[in-house]
Amino acid sequence: MNSREDEALARAAVAALTGQLALAPKPGLPDPRDLNARTTHADHRALRWSAKALTPGLAAMAAAARRTAEPTPALRAELGAIGRCTEHTLTLAGGGHRGALWVLGLLVAGVAVESGTGGSASVTRVRGSGATTQDARGRAHRITALARQLAAHPDRGAPPRPTRGSAVSVKYGAAGARGEARAGFPHVRRALDALGAARAGGADEGQARLDALLTVMSTLQDTELLHTAGPIGLRQVQAGARAVLEAGGTATAAGAEALAALDADLHARAWSPRGSAGLLAGALFLDALAP
Structure with a gap:
């Protein structure tokens, strides 16, 4: 049975995902503007609806991690089994969010393991609270380190067939979702730093989150982009994201103009940096945790 703490962690993770969905304008990604476009509004509405279907699975992952209280191979196997059941639920609810489930599932488990070893499991909203504190950065590092230890274990129950993302990773030598997790989610941590820097620089919350997204896009080897656009397209998207940041970020007129052009x-081109969206959701989840 899930505890109130587990349910709270799951709800916070889903809130981070829906917060990412509500952000606009997101270059190449679904956002609220799609509700005014006949060809895409159903997709965005389905994504918002299916995000809520993650809640039971994420709560179950938190409960398993809290019970185990260590990043063990057995816990990794249990998280994998819960994740596959949750993916089936997502499909029934409209699909999407598989990448976000991987990121948020490992991070939720990391929080629960940390709380089982004496950490705090409290969750609070920090929207507009200013730069990320040193204590909050330290906690984020501990959680991502635990997620890294979990991701290092093989998923013994995983089907033997490769996923599209893993196949693209092998083809192009990209880290992919597994590599990102096994490195301790460096792009989640970079997004957190970008959030803090943008807030400290006077950006509003939406602008700070867009700057965090662009920070991820500027360096991530996104396997979705590699699949649809190839290495040249990936580098073009990375350069476009860097151009916005180098122009001063989305809070400046020049940065906003560069963002509009990239969008x-x-x-x-129908290029979608979906991997960056899931990692931003992970950063927003960690951002919502009390240090």
């Missing part, structure tokens, strides 16, 4: 280009 128009990605939508015209």
Whole structure:
């Protein structure tokens, strides 16, 4: 049975995901503007609906991790089994969010393991609270380190067939979702630093989150982009994200103009940096945790 703490962690993770979905304009990614477009509004509505279907699975992952209180191979296997059941539920609810489930599942488990070893499991909203504190950064590092230890174990119950993401990773030598987790989610940590820096620089919350997303996009070897656009397309998207940040970020007129250009280009080409979206959701989840 899940505890109130486990349910709270799951709800916080889903809130981070829906917060990412509500952000606009996100270059190449679904956002609320799609509700005004006949060809895509159903997709965005389905994504918002299916995000809520993650809650039971994430709560079960938190409960398993809290009970085990160590990043063991057995816990990794249990998380994998819960994850596959949750993916089936997602499909029934409209699909999407498989990448976010991987990120949020490991991070939720990391929080629960940490709380089982004397850490705090409290969750609070920090929207607009300013730069990330040193204590909050330290806690985020501990959680991502635990997630890294979990990801290092093989998922003994995983089907033998490769996923599209793993196949693309092998083809192009990209880290992919597994590599990101096994490195301790460096792009989640970079997004957290970008959030803090943008807030400290006077950006509003939406602008700070967009800057965090662009920070991830500027360096992530996104396997979805590699699949659809190839290495040249990936580098073009990374350069476009860097151009926005180098122009001063989305809080500046030059940065907003560069963002609009990148957004128009990605939508015209149907290129979607989905991996960056899931990692931003992970950063927003950690951002919502009390230090």
